[in-house]
Amino acid sequence: MALDTLEKALAEVGYGRWQIPVVIITVMVHMLAPVHLIGSTLLNAQPDFRCRAVSQVVNFTTSTPNFVLRPEDNFVPNSTDLEDFYNNECRASTSSSTSSSSPTPEWRSTGLASCPEILQDDSTFSSTVSMEWQLVCEQSWLRPLFQMAYSVGSMVGSTGGGHVSDRYGRKRAIQIACGINLAAIVGMLFLPWYPGVLAARVLSGCSIGCMILPVFSLALETTPSRHRTLAGMLLGTSFSAAVVLFAGVGFFVRTWRWLLLAGSLPLLVVLPLAFLVAESPRWLSQQGRGHERRSS
Structure with a gap:
């Protein structure tokens, strides 16, 4: 009954200005993913x-x-x-x-x-991970670990992120993931040891996996049912646009640490919005906290 009432309320409110912060944070999270998900092609290239x-x-x-x-x-x-x-x-x-x-x-x-x-x-490349730590010859087996570390972290983050999102809320899950991602970026930018960079890559995978599912759920759960399919498709295209944009940035930035920093700039938008955006009204209703919708 409460969810039926919520759907009616969303239909009455419609899709407008109050969803703008949710749309922005969803797009920015999708723009944050390519530097970690496919970035090893440029960050870890071996010339x-x-x-x-x-x-x-x-x-x-x-x-x-x-x-x-x-x-x-x-x-x-x-x-x-x-x-x-x-x-x-x-x-x-x-x-x-x-x-x-x-x-x-x-x-x-x-x-x-x-x-x-x-x-x-x-x-072609001024500096890459492989160039910095000479991942060639008998150390060439260490090169694939750069992408593998992210994949392992992403699997853990996707599973854990869904649990945190359902238990503590979409907003809280995004906040936790932002903090982890910030720590991972700082670690990769300044750590002088390859094992430390790999550990930071695991954290980056955890944070992105923990961030994408809750933010997408938040975007759809604040959308009226008649617009939900179209909104889901359009918001998903932001990842494809981010991949193209990241490739363009990689053409001009040939040092891997600077490229990582440039690709992580959307975090400057995601981090404050994670504390300003409203919690999902559907999640609040499922938790019996519907009275918090106005205050959130």
């Missing part, structure tokens, strides 16, 4: 690279442009193994002796037996 032994001496002139050397180029450095440039191959064996000359700044020490020093092509 072409070349390995060399620590004992190998490479003497290039200082005028050599970075990462443009190819066998077909006219420039011929003081080396006879041009075919080795960016061959993405790990070395079968290396020498333990030290180099007789200091490595050029582009070469980075990795500590890997099959790739003691690495030269990575930064013409």
